[in-house]
Amino acid sequence: MQVKNIAIMGAGLVGSLLSMYLKKHGYQVTVYERRPDFRKTGNYGGRSINLAISERGWKGLQGVGLEQAVRDIAIPMPGRMVHDVQGNLMFQPYGKPGEAINSVSRGGLNILMIDAAEEAGVTYKFNQRINEINPAGTAASMEDMETGTTYTLEPDLIIGADGAYSLVRYAMLKTDRFDYSQAYENHGYKELTIPAGPNGTFLIDRDALHIWPRKQFMLIALPNIDGSFTCTLFFALEGRESFEAIKTHADLDAFFDTYFPDVKPLMPTLHEDFFGNPTGLLMIVKCFPWSHGNTMLIGDAAHAIIPFYGQGMNCGFEDCTVLNDLIEEFNHDWSKIIPAYQVARKPNSDAIADLAKLNFIEMRDLVADADFQFKKRIAAKVAAAYPDKFIPVYSMVSFSHLPYADALREYYRQDEVLSEVLTWPGVREHWDTELLPDIAQRLFNL
Amino acid sequence: MQVKNIAIMGAGLVGSLLSMYLKKHGYQVTVYERRPDFRKTGNYGGRSINLAISERGWKGLQGVGLEQAVRDIAIPMPGRMVHDVQGNLMFQPYGKPGEAINSVSRGGLNILMIDAAEEAGVTYKFNQRINEINPAGTAASMEDMETGTTYTLEPDLIIGADGAYSLVRYAMLKTDRFDYSQAYENHGYKELTIPAGPNGTFLIDRDALHIWPRKQFMLIALPNIDGSFTCTLFFALEGRESFEAIKTHADLDAFFDTYFPDVKPLMPTLHEDFFGNPTGLLMIVKCFPWSHGNTMLIGDAAHAIIPFYGQGMNCGFEDCTVLNDLIEEFNHDWSKIIPAYQVARKPNSDAIADLAKLNFIEMRDLVADADFQFKKRIAAKVAAAYPDKFIPVYSMVSFSHLPYADALREYYRQDEVLSEVLTWPGVREHWDTELLPDIAQRLFNL
DSSP states (O other): OOOOEEEEEOOSHHHHHHHHHHHHTTOEEEEEOSSOOHHHHOOOOSOOSOEEEOHHHHHHHHTTTOHHHHHTTOEEEOEEEEEOTTOOEEEEESSSTTOOEEEEOHHHHHHHHHHHHHHTTOEEEOSEEEEEEETTTTEEEEEETTTOOEEEEOOSEEEEOOOTTOHHHHHHTTSTTOEEEEEEEEEEEEEEEEOOOGGGOOSSOSSSEEEEEOSSOEEEEEEOTTSOEEEEEEEESSSSSSTTTOOSHHHHHHHHHHHOTTTGGGOTTHHHHHHHSOOEEEEEEEEEOSEETTEEEOTHHHHOOOGGGSOHHHHHHHHHHHHHHHHHHTTTOHHHHHHHHHHHHHHHHHHHHHHHHHHHHHHHTGGGOHHHHHHHHHHHHHHHHOTTTOOOHHHHHHSOOSOHHHHHHHHHHHHHHHHHHTTSTTHHHHTTTTTHHHHHHHHOOO | OOOOEEEEEOOSHHHHHHHHHHHHTTOEEEEEOSSOOHHHHOOOOSOOSOEEEOHHHHHHHHTTTOHHHHHTTOEEEOEEEEEOTTOOEEEEESSSTTOOEEEEOHHHHHHHHHHHHHHTTOEEEOSEEEEEEETTTTEEEEEETTTOOEEEEOOSEEEEOOOTTOHHHHHHTTSTTOEEEEEEEEEEEEEEEEOOOGGGOOSSOSSSEEEEEOSSOEEEEEEOTTSOEEEEEEEESSSSSSTTTOOSHHHHHHHHHHHOTTTGGGOTTHHHHHHHSOOEEEEEEEEEOSEETTEEEOTHHHHOOOGGGSOHHHHHHHHHHHHHHHHHHTTTOHHHHHHHHHHHHHHHHHHHHHHHHHHHHHHHTGGGOHHHHHHHHHHHHHHHHOTTTOOOHHHHHHSOOSOHHHHHHHHHHHHHHHHHHTTSTTHHHHTTTTTHHHHHHHHOOO
16 A cells, blocks of 8 residues: 555644644645635634643644644643632642643634644645545545535545544445444533633633533633633533523523522623524544545544543544554554554544543532542542552543553542542541551552 | 425335335325336345244234235244254244244345335336435435436425435434444354255245354244245354355365254355355444434334344334324324324334344354253243233234333343242242242233
């Protein structure tokens, strides 16, 4: 399998990062994007939830020399700030001092990456639609949406980086033994805004990911460098308390007065945002294989997840760094690279999909739960006391490069150990003194 | 929602039955089929595993007056004939005396149904391909494959009866909140043949579904009215013992000599069949909703299952009879019929999908297992002794119209009860005498 020309479908974050890695390896790389060039239109479209870059994401950016440029537009969030209904605040660190996840706007990051990729010699073609794609033969019939002209593309390799609704993936549906599932959550989401205060000040604490957990729904807020916060309400699509049930301005006011009284005064455009912004849907996609003939999938196209671990982009970037390593390991032999890539990544993308579902329950429900908080405190204490012997699951996912599949196994193991520890006599009084060594012994995972 | 013209996509068994029901209700019905008219070509294509018509299937045919015509081309199979490796036979009745499932060739049945539908006033159009379908707007752009002409179809309702690889369903994939999964089995299948003996005699017992269970694989044989048997080998696609591993005529001979010595001499075309016939794949499809706008799905298009309970067609026919009842109940108001139809059928099609998977394990593995046989004997005895109080699961599925979802619940309940009964002291000696009333009491489900 001789590969010189590679077509990447999708100019999003993963497609753009991948294009730079492939370019570094000497391939001719063209990126095709259905949308217009959002650097010119100023209209990003696509999804708007802010991103939280963590360790795997940084590694991906490091490899193409973009880490510092992105750090310059990101805001570190060392922990969660939990808001209860009374307006009380509780800060829960995500990791050790110095560890943080990093808020960045999707559009800003994407533009930075496309600029860098073009500078590196990658060709971008916008307004290009896939009309039909032959997954076996590396042929795509394309349409230039500005001119209406159609043409056939015959690169040596087509890589679908075209997101959760990937057309490249949909073309694989009818190939033999292609297992596939797409499943929607009962919750959707809506973007809301807390604008900056006077002179670009932050109206709530800048250095945190804010959460208003309310059991069956939650609101989150991530800081932007201009002092504003991008907020997202995750809420049932239908039912007694749901997007569907909030029909009038009075309904909306009553809902926010009841559940989010502290944040409502900070949202002057709440009504416009709520009734004007679309309700986003959340879909989980799993499939296998991730390739067929000379076509392969990467990022959300192969494994769309829900956003509750902040790992969608980080996982997609890790796809790129793993693929990059395999290109070297197999010395550009794609007949070996592709099978090794999909076998290496599939169990890990399945695991982060599960972890993201579990974290949704944690975020909306358990962060306000006493036992949950107690377990988190124990794990944090053990991690601090024995940093060489224990890593909590959140840190494995966000601050390490350990496989997601290992993190999922650890999730279940640690939760079992900590649930048992909670039944020990005197544990509430002595967990951080005389019982700590015993607890730690049970938790060690290194 | 005003419905007069209905387009059915797919001239298979379910599409053809449905067309007759809809015609009876006064609709204008046109059936579009991609394949040529197999009554003229003599080449049926499609899947070849023989069908086993049971109670739900008969009800569907009764409603359009076709029961007797089909009974005339079917062969009743009152039980399984199990062949062990030594060639010993064991007959296991499926139900009570007089109850049987019925072997019929798919092609023969399909032709009979199309003839009947045309006679009833349904229009069939063969060689018509769907190029694109708009699930919301009831518009399909079609192509006549004989003339190459394209045209747009705008009926009031499009019903996708186009099977496991339904194009109507694939068009729904990108609609909001459409949950979908397709999953392939590791086993595939291959059609083989036992020809008729002299003067159309049957070379093995005509009155049974024959099974050669061999744990990880199995062979089955269903009788045809001409004296032949249509045989199907279900076998792993890959691995040490698999379709892939049998590469030469010597491999094939060794495999049959080892596992199917009694049937090998009855298959003079074994080598041609095995290496000439395609290896079929087995796929399970689940999705929801089964409708979008003025488009809906039925039969395998909505819920393709694996063939091990012989219920694929029977379930699709039950879709038709349920829909028929709802057309009456809601007096042709399709805005009520469609939601009621999909909500009624979804849990049942999910249940028969699970039952079919469980029955595959039973058929290939457990029918030769002593405990399994003992449980079956107990259930059969209780059913015979207390016919008004107990129905075994197989009978619920095959000889009743009870919901499949109830049958699945009963599967788990009965298995639990019988597993416990097997631990009773003296149960092997006294199960059918002094212990029988106690056992029966535990099993009663009516």
